[in-house]
Amino acid sequence: MSPSAPPSPVRLLLCDDHAVVRAGLRALLSSADGVEVVGEAGSGEEALAVAAHVHPDVVLMDLQLGGGMDGVTATRHLTSGEKAGPRVLVLTMFDTDADISRAIEAGATGYLLKAEPPDELFAAIRNAAAGRTALSAPVADRLLAQLRSPRPALSDREHEILAQLAHGLGNREIARALFISEATVKTHLGRIYGKLGVETRAGAVAVAKERRLLP
Numbered sequence: 001m002s003p004s005a006p007p008s009p010v011r012l013l014l015c016d017d018h019a020v021v022r023a024g025l026r027a028l029l030s031s032a033d034g035v036e037v038v039g040e041a042g043s044g045e046e047a048l049a050v051a052a053h054v055h056p057d058v059v060l061m062d063l064q065l066g067g068g069m070d071g072v073t074a075t076r077h078l079t080s081g082e083k084a085g086p087r088v089l090v091l092t093m094f095d096t097d098a099d100i101s102r103a104i105e106a107g108a109t110g111y112l113l114k115a116e117p118p119d120e121l122f123a124a125i126r127n128a129a130a131g132r133t134a135l136s137a138p139v140a141d142r143l144l145a146q147l148r149s150p151r152p153a154l155s156d157r158e159h160e161i162l163a164q165l166a167h168g169l170g171n172r173e174i175a176r177a178l179f180i181s182e183a184t185v186k187t188h189l190g191r192i193y194g195k196l197g198v199e200t201r202a203g204a205v206a207v208a209k210e211r212r213l214l215p
Contacts, residue, residue: 009036013056044069079107110134
């Protein structure tokens, strides 16, 4: 009997807005058995275009991509088509509850932190390609903590207003920044206070930081 053919390598697309980071990842992954980097992208829009051309098995996706489409939006586009798309493995420096939840809800198969050792990254890529969830230990811990003590379900708009609060903006400034009325800002603030169990702006920001609800 002839020996069985080796499995095909995992076709990987790198998406990070820093060219130096992409070059470092490409060099690192050249030492990983069974992984082949087939493309690079510096933005969410470019990731969609390159993925449509090279058909990767896994997209290694950063969340913060500078201007334009962010990593969460790109992930949602890559995973929500009628045809089976690539698996998306988030690789980021950020481990806030808000970032983790948004990425998982957008369809990411895994969520890895850039501080992970290379072997963990290689294993996560292979797991993602096989459809298995790949999470950094700190991220898994945070998800378990969320399940044990569910966080308030803030809407996307409430998250935006909370972020503006954290920057010290007043109602009028928030309204201008988000192109909504001051009355709408006040309505959202009332809902935010209720969900967080606070009565003041400072209290809302303090609880949001404690629970890592800010992006």
